[in-house]
Amino acid sequence: MDSEWVNTSLGLNVIPFHPASDDQAPVKKQQELEGDYAKVFEGHASVKQEAAASHVLTEELNRISLENKKLTEMLTALCENYTNLQSHVKELMTTKQQSSDQNDLATNFNKKRKPDSEDYSNMIGLTSPGTNTETSSISDEEYPCKRPKENMNLKISRVHVRTEASDTRLIVKDGYQWRKYGQKVTRDNPSPRAYYKCSFAPSCPVKKKVQKSAENPCLLVATYEGEHNHMHPETRAEVTLIGSISPNQQLSPLSPSMAKRTSPVPTFSCDKNNNLSPREIEGAPPAFQQFLVQQMASSLTKDPNFASALAAAISGRFSDHSWMGNW
DNA sequence: CGCCTTTGACCCGCGC
Protein backbone atom coordinates (compact mmCIF):
# COMPACT_ATOMS: atom_id res chain seq x y z
CA MET A 1 0.00 0.00 0.00
CA ASP A 2 1.17 3.47 -0.72
CA SER A 3 2.85 4.71 2.34
CA GLU A 4 2.25 8.28 1.30
CA TRP A 5 -1.43 7.77 1.10
CA VAL A 6 -1.85 8.14 4.82
CA ASN A 7 -0.27 11.10 6.42
CA THR A 8 0.84 9.82 9.76
CA SER A 9 2.26 13.12 10.86
CA LEU A 10 -0.86 13.99 12.74
CA GLY A 11 0.85 16.11 15.30
CA LEU A 12 -1.01 14.39 18.05
CA ASN A 13 -1.20 16.74 20.90
CA VAL A 14 -1.52 14.55 23.91
CA ILE A 15 0.24 16.85 26.29
CA PRO A 16 -2.17 19.57 27.27
CA PHE A 17 -1.51 23.26 27.83
CA HIS A 18 1.06 24.09 25.17
CA PRO A 19 -0.84 25.58 22.29
CA ALA A 20 1.61 28.42 21.61
CA SER A 21 4.73 28.09 19.46
CA ASP A 22 6.83 29.47 22.28
CA ASP A 23 8.94 26.63 23.75
CA GLN A 24 8.71 28.16 27.15
CA ALA A 25 4.95 28.33 27.01
CA PRO A 26 4.22 24.96 28.60
CA VAL A 27 6.58 25.70 31.44
CA LYS A 28 5.06 29.12 31.94
CA LYS A 29 1.58 27.71 31.82
CA GLN A 30 2.52 25.03 34.27
CA GLN A 31 4.00 27.59 36.60
CA GLU A 32 0.92 29.74 36.27
CA LEU A 33 -1.30 26.79 37.07
CA GLU A 34 0.81 25.76 40.00
CA GLY A 35 0.56 29.30 41.20
CA ASP A 36 -3.17 29.21 40.70
CA TYR A 37 -3.54 26.01 42.62
CA ALA A 38 -1.37 27.41 45.40
CA LYS A 39 -3.61 30.39 45.61
CA VAL A 40 -6.63 28.14 45.66
CA PHE A 41 -5.17 26.22 48.53
CA GLU A 42 -4.44 29.47 50.25
CA GLY A 43 -8.07 30.35 49.77
CA HIS A 44 -7.33 33.36 47.46
CA ALA A 45 -8.52 31.95 44.09
CA SER A 46 -11.02 34.08 42.38
CA VAL A 47 -14.04 32.83 40.48
CA LYS A 48 -12.60 34.50 37.39
CA GLN A 49 -9.43 32.39 37.45
CA GLU A 50 -11.42 29.20 37.90
CA ALA A 51 -13.55 30.10 34.93
CA ALA A 52 -10.43 30.75 32.84
CA ALA A 53 -8.92 27.39 33.76
CA SER A 54 -12.19 25.69 32.97
CA HIS A 55 -12.28 27.46 29.62
CA VAL A 56 -8.78 26.21 28.76
CA LEU A 57 -9.75 22.65 29.66
CA THR A 58 -12.87 22.83 27.53
CA GLU A 59 -10.90 24.11 24.55
CA GLU A 60 -8.39 21.31 24.99
CA LEU A 61 -11.17 18.77 25.14
CA ASN A 62 -12.73 20.14 21.97
CA ARG A 63 -9.42 20.06 20.17
CA ILE A 64 -8.79 16.43 21.17
CA SER A 65 -12.30 15.51 20.08
CA LEU A 66 -11.62 17.12 16.72
CA GLU A 67 -8.40 15.16 16.33
CA ASN A 68 -10.23 11.99 17.28
CA LYS A 69 -12.82 12.73 14.62
CA LYS A 70 -10.09 13.31 12.02
CA LEU A 71 -8.46 10.01 12.93
CA THR A 72 -11.77 8.22 12.60
CA GLU A 73 -12.32 9.74 9.17
CA MET A 74 -8.85 8.71 8.06
CA LEU A 75 -9.42 5.19 9.29
CA THR A 76 -12.71 5.00 7.44
CA ALA A 77 -11.05 6.25 4.25
CA LEU A 78 -8.31 3.68 4.69
CA CYS A 79 -10.84 0.90 5.08
CA GLU A 80 -12.79 2.07 2.05
CA ASN A 81 -9.64 2.11 0.00
CA TYR A 82 -8.75 -1.36 1.14
CA THR A 83 -12.23 -2.66 0.38
CA ASN A 84 -12.10 -1.14 -3.10
CA LEU A 85 -8.72 -2.70 -3.72
CA GLN A 86 -9.93 -6.05 -2.47
CA SER A 87 -13.00 -6.03 -4.68
CA HIS A 88 -10.84 -5.01 -7.63
CA VAL A 89 -8.51 -7.96 -7.02
CA LYS A 90 -11.51 -10.28 -6.63
CA GLU A 91 -12.94 -8.96 -9.87
CA LEU A 92 -9.68 -9.60 -11.70
CA MET A 93 -9.44 -13.10 -10.22
CA THR A 94 -13.01 -13.88 -11.31
CA THR A 95 -12.30 -12.65 -14.82
CA LYS A 96 -9.21 -14.77 -15.01
CA GLN A 97 -10.97 -17.84 -13.64
CA GLN A 98 -13.79 -17.50 -16.15
CA SER A 99 -11.43 -17.34 -19.09
CA SER A 100 -9.40 -20.18 -17.64
CA ASP A 101 -12.52 -22.31 -17.13
CA GLN A 102 -13.46 -21.74 -20.74
CA ASN A 103 -10.01 -22.83 -21.81
CA ASP A 104 -10.25 -25.91 -19.62
CA LEU A 105 -13.59 -26.83 -21.11
CA ALA A 106 -12.19 -26.51 -24.58
CA THR A 107 -9.04 -28.46 -23.89
CA ASN A 108 -10.62 -31.20 -21.79
CA PHE A 109 -13.50 -31.84 -24.11
CA ASN A 110 -11.51 -34.12 -26.35
CA LYS A 111 -9.54 -35.78 -23.61
CA LYS A 112 -10.36 -39.36 -22.89
CA ARG A 113 -9.70 -38.98 -19.21
CA LYS A 114 -9.15 -35.54 -17.91
CA PRO A 115 -6.72 -35.07 -15.05
CA ASP A 116 -9.15 -35.18 -12.18
CA SER A 117 -11.44 -32.39 -11.46
CA GLU A 118 -8.35 -30.44 -10.70
CA ASP A 119 -9.09 -26.81 -11.06
CA TYR A 120 -5.71 -25.41 -11.78
CA SER A 121 -7.08 -21.96 -12.30
CA ASN A 122 -7.08 -21.67 -8.56
CA MET A 123 -3.40 -22.08 -8.18
CA ILE A 124 -2.08 -19.77 -5.61
CA GLY A 125 1.28 -18.48 -4.64
CA LEU A 126 1.79 -18.32 -0.94
CA THR A 127 4.42 -16.20 0.58
CA SER A 128 5.12 -16.70 4.18
CA PRO A 129 7.94 -15.22 6.18
CA GLY A 130 11.00 -17.37 6.05
CA THR A 131 9.98 -19.43 3.09
CA ASN A 132 10.59 -18.92 -0.54
CA THR A 133 7.46 -19.71 -2.43
CA GLU A 134 6.71 -19.70 -6.09
CA THR A 135 3.62 -20.05 -8.12
CA SER A 136 3.57 -23.16 -10.23
CA SER A 137 2.53 -24.36 -13.58
CA ILE A 138 1.04 -27.81 -13.55
CA SER A 139 1.69 -30.30 -16.25
CA ASP A 140 -0.78 -33.07 -16.92
CA GLU A 141 1.78 -35.80 -16.40
CA GLU A 142 2.38 -34.65 -12.88
CA TYR A 143 -0.25 -35.62 -10.32
CA PRO A 144 -2.56 -37.56 -12.56
CA CYS A 145 -5.87 -38.00 -10.93
CA LYS A 146 -6.96 -41.43 -9.86
CA ARG A 147 -10.31 -40.65 -8.28
CA PRO A 148 -12.30 -38.50 -10.60
CA LYS A 149 -15.70 -39.47 -9.23
CA GLU A 150 -15.19 -37.70 -5.98
CA ASN A 151 -13.62 -34.30 -5.96
CA MET A 152 -15.68 -33.06 -8.87
CA ASN A 153 -16.09 -29.71 -7.15
CA LEU A 154 -12.78 -29.74 -5.34
CA LYS A 155 -10.67 -26.70 -5.76
CA ILE A 156 -7.08 -27.71 -6.16
CA SER A 157 -4.18 -25.39 -5.86
CA ARG A 158 -0.48 -25.97 -5.79
CA VAL A 159 2.44 -24.06 -4.39
CA HIS A 160 6.13 -24.57 -4.75
CA VAL A 161 8.26 -23.86 -1.73
CA ARG A 162 11.99 -23.61 -1.91
CA THR A 163 13.77 -25.67 0.71
CA GLU A 164 17.10 -27.32 1.30
CA ALA A 165 17.72 -30.57 -0.53
CA SER A 166 18.97 -32.14 2.68
CA ASP A 167 15.83 -31.15 4.51
CA THR A 168 13.73 -34.32 4.70
CA ARG A 169 10.86 -32.71 6.59
CA LEU A 170 7.83 -32.35 4.36
CA ILE A 171 6.56 -29.23 6.02
CA VAL A 172 5.06 -26.24 4.27
CA LYS A 173 4.11 -23.46 6.65
CA ASP A 174 1.05 -21.64 5.41
CA GLY A 175 -0.51 -20.47 8.64
CA TYR A 176 -3.06 -23.24 8.82
CA GLN A 177 -2.99 -26.13 11.24
CA TRP A 178 -2.42 -29.53 9.64
CA ARG A 179 -2.50 -33.10 10.91
CA LYS A 180 -0.41 -35.61 9.09
CA TYR A 181 -2.33 -38.81 8.43
CA GLY A 182 -0.13 -40.67 6.05
CA GLN A 183 3.09 -40.88 4.13
CA LYS A 184 3.75 -42.86 1.03
CA VAL A 185 6.60 -43.42 -1.37
CA THR A 186 5.26 -43.00 -4.86
CA ARG A 187 6.52 -44.70 -7.95
CA ASP A 188 7.53 -41.66 -9.92
CA ASN A 189 9.37 -39.94 -7.11
CA PRO A 190 12.02 -41.26 -4.71
CA SER A 191 10.95 -38.73 -2.14
CA PRO A 192 7.96 -39.76 0.02
CA ARG A 193 4.68 -37.91 -0.19
CA ALA A 194 3.08 -36.68 3.03
CA TYR A 195 -0.67 -36.41 3.46
CA TYR A 196 -2.18 -33.75 5.69
CA LYS A 197 -5.68 -32.81 6.78
CA CYS A 198 -6.65 -29.41 8.08
CA SER A 199 -7.03 -29.83 11.80
CA PHE A 200 -7.94 -26.25 12.63
CA ALA A 201 -11.64 -26.91 12.25
CA PRO A 202 -12.91 -30.50 12.73
CA SER A 203 -15.24 -30.24 9.74
CA CYS A 204 -12.75 -28.63 7.39
CA PRO A 205 -12.42 -30.85 4.30
CA VAL A 206 -9.15 -29.43 3.05
CA LYS A 207 -6.31 -31.84 2.42
CA LYS A 208 -2.73 -31.17 1.56
CA LYS A 209 -0.10 -33.31 -0.10
CA VAL A 210 3.53 -32.38 0.24
CA GLN A 211 6.29 -33.95 -1.78
CA LYS A 212 9.67 -32.93 -3.02
CA SER A 213 9.87 -32.24 -6.68
CA ALA A 214 11.31 -35.15 -8.63
CA GLU A 215 13.31 -32.81 -10.84
CA ASN A 216 14.45 -30.40 -8.19
CA PRO A 217 15.00 -31.77 -4.66
CA CYS A 218 15.28 -28.19 -3.44
CA LEU A 219 11.64 -27.65 -4.26
CA LEU A 220 8.72 -28.75 -2.11
CA VAL A 221 5.44 -29.15 -3.92
CA ALA A 222 2.33 -28.66 -1.79
CA THR A 223 -1.00 -29.59 -3.32
CA TYR A 224 -4.12 -28.26 -1.63
CA GLU A 225 -7.49 -29.91 -2.21
CA GLY A 226 -10.73 -28.23 -1.26
CA GLU A 227 -11.59 -24.99 0.41
CA HIS A 228 -11.32 -24.10 4.06
CA ASN A 229 -14.73 -23.66 5.65
CA HIS A 230 -13.24 -21.44 8.30
CA MET A 231 -11.22 -18.30 8.41
CA HIS A 232 -7.48 -18.18 8.34
CA PRO A 233 -6.25 -18.78 11.91
CA GLU A 234 -4.58 -15.39 12.15
CA THR A 235 -7.60 -13.58 10.79
CA ARG A 236 -9.79 -15.53 13.15
CA ALA A 237 -7.72 -14.38 16.06
CA GLU A 238 -8.38 -10.79 15.08
CA VAL A 239 -12.11 -11.35 14.76
CA THR A 240 -12.25 -13.18 18.03
CA LEU A 241 -10.54 -10.26 19.64
CA ILE A 242 -12.94 -7.84 18.04
CA GLY A 243 -15.86 -9.88 19.25
CA SER A 244 -14.85 -9.26 22.80
CA ILE A 245 -14.81 -5.52 22.41
CA SER A 246 -17.84 -3.33 22.55
CA PRO A 247 -18.25 -1.15 19.46
CA ASN A 248 -17.78 2.11 21.34
CA GLN A 249 -14.44 0.99 22.71
CA GLN A 250 -11.26 2.20 21.10
CA LEU A 251 -9.35 -0.70 19.57
CA SER A 252 -5.67 -1.05 20.06
CA PRO A 253 -3.59 -2.60 17.29
CA LEU A 254 -2.93 -5.93 18.93
CA SER A 255 -0.99 -8.50 17.00
CA PRO A 256 -2.66 -11.85 16.35
CA SER A 257 -0.35 -13.51 18.78
CA MET A 258 -1.38 -11.07 21.46
CA ALA A 259 -4.98 -11.57 20.53
CA LYS A 260 -4.57 -15.30 21.00
CA ARG A 261 -3.12 -14.76 24.42
CA THR A 262 -6.16 -12.84 25.56
CA SER A 263 -9.22 -14.68 26.75
CA PRO A 264 -12.02 -13.05 24.85
CA VAL A 265 -15.62 -13.34 25.90
CA PRO A 266 -17.48 -13.04 22.62
CA THR A 267 -20.84 -11.40 22.74
CA PHE A 268 -22.14 -13.60 19.91
CA SER A 269 -22.42 -17.31 19.46
CA CYS A 270 -19.23 -19.15 18.68
CA ASP A 271 -18.35 -22.77 18.39
CA LYS A 272 -16.19 -24.57 20.89
CA ASN A 273 -13.09 -23.04 19.37
CA ASN A 274 -14.54 -19.56 19.54
CA ASN A 275 -14.82 -19.63 15.79
CA LEU A 276 -17.25 -17.45 13.96
CA SER A 277 -18.57 -19.40 11.06
CA PRO A 278 -19.30 -17.55 7.80
CA ARG A 279 -22.98 -18.29 8.38
CA GLU A 280 -22.86 -16.66 11.78
CA ILE A 281 -21.19 -13.62 10.31
CA GLU A 282 -23.76 -13.50 7.56
CA GLY A 283 -26.54 -13.63 10.10
CA ALA A 284 -25.13 -10.75 12.06
CA PRO A 285 -26.68 -7.29 11.76
CA PRO A 286 -25.35 -5.21 8.84
CA ALA A 287 -23.82 -2.68 11.18
CA PHE A 288 -21.91 -5.39 12.96
CA GLN A 289 -20.80 -6.92 9.66
CA GLN A 290 -19.53 -3.56 8.57
CA PHE A 291 -17.78 -3.21 11.86
CA LEU A 292 -16.13 -6.61 11.39
CA VAL A 293 -15.06 -5.73 7.87
CA GLN A 294 -13.62 -2.44 8.97
CA GLN A 295 -11.75 -3.99 11.85
CA MET A 296 -10.42 -6.80 9.67
CA ALA A 297 -9.34 -4.30 7.07
CA SER A 298 -7.66 -2.10 9.59
CA SER A 299 -5.91 -5.01 11.25
CA LEU A 300 -4.72 -6.30 7.88
CA THR A 301 -3.46 -2.94 6.76
CA LYS A 302 -1.57 -2.63 10.02
CA ASP A 303 0.07 -5.98 9.47
CA PRO A 304 3.45 -5.57 7.72
CA ASN A 305 3.42 -9.27 6.83
CA PHE A 306 0.15 -8.86 5.00
CA ALA A 307 1.49 -5.85 3.11
CA SER A 308 4.64 -7.67 2.05
CA ALA A 309 2.70 -10.81 1.16
CA LEU A 310 0.26 -8.80 -0.95
CA ALA A 311 3.10 -6.98 -2.66
CA ALA A 312 4.89 -10.25 -3.35
CA ALA A 313 1.74 -11.86 -4.70
CA ILE A 314 1.01 -8.94 -6.99
CA SER A 315 4.58 -8.67 -8.20
CA GLY A 316 4.59 -12.42 -8.72
CA ARG A 317 1.54 -12.09 -10.93
CA PHE A 318 3.14 -9.34 -12.96
CA SER A 319 6.39 -11.22 -13.37
CA ASP A 320 4.64 -14.35 -14.48
CA HIS A 321 4.92 -14.63 -18.25
CA SER A 322 1.59 -16.35 -18.61
CA TRP A 323 -0.09 -13.72 -16.54
CA MET A 324 -0.81 -11.29 -19.31
CA GLY A 325 -2.38 -13.90 -21.47
CA ASN A 326 -4.52 -15.55 -18.83
CA TRP A 327 -6.14 -12.54 -17.22
C1' DC B 1 -3.67 -35.89 28.84
C1' DG B 2 -4.19 -34.30 24.35
C1' DC B 3 -2.19 -33.65 20.07
C1' DC B 4 0.84 -35.07 16.58
C1' DT B 5 3.78 -38.25 13.86
C1' DT B 6 4.95 -42.73 12.28
C1' DT B 7 3.99 -46.75 9.81
C1' DG B 8 1.97 -51.06 8.43
C1' DA B 9 -2.42 -52.63 6.86
C1' DC B 10 -6.25 -51.98 4.25
C1' DC B 11 -9.28 -50.06 0.53
C1' DC B 12 -10.24 -48.87 -4.05
C1' DG B 13 -9.67 -47.72 -8.92
C1' DC B 14 -7.40 -48.89 -13.01
C1' DG B 15 -4.92 -51.56 -16.53
C1' DC B 16 -3.86 -55.91 -18.36
Place this chain on the structure above:
DNA sequence: GCGCGGGTCAAAGGCG
Protein backbone atom coordinates in the same frame (compact mmCIF):
# COMPACT_ATOMS: atom_id res chain seq x y z
C1' DG C 1 -9.53 -61.85 -11.65
C1' DC C 2 -5.17 -60.23 -10.34
C1' DG C 3 -1.56 -57.10 -9.46
C1' DC C 4 -0.10 -52.41 -8.97
C1' DG C 5 -0.16 -47.98 -7.07
C1' DG C 6 -2.23 -44.08 -4.71
C1' DG C 7 -4.91 -42.77 -0.82
C1' DT C 8 -6.69 -43.55 3.89
C1' DC C 9 -7.15 -45.69 8.44
C1' DA C 10 -5.82 -46.56 12.94
C1' DA C 11 -2.81 -48.33 16.56
C1' DA C 12 1.37 -47.22 18.86
C1' DG C 13 4.59 -44.17 20.52
C1' DG C 14 6.64 -39.47 21.34
C1' DC C 15 6.35 -34.97 23.14
C1' DG C 16 5.10 -30.83 25.67
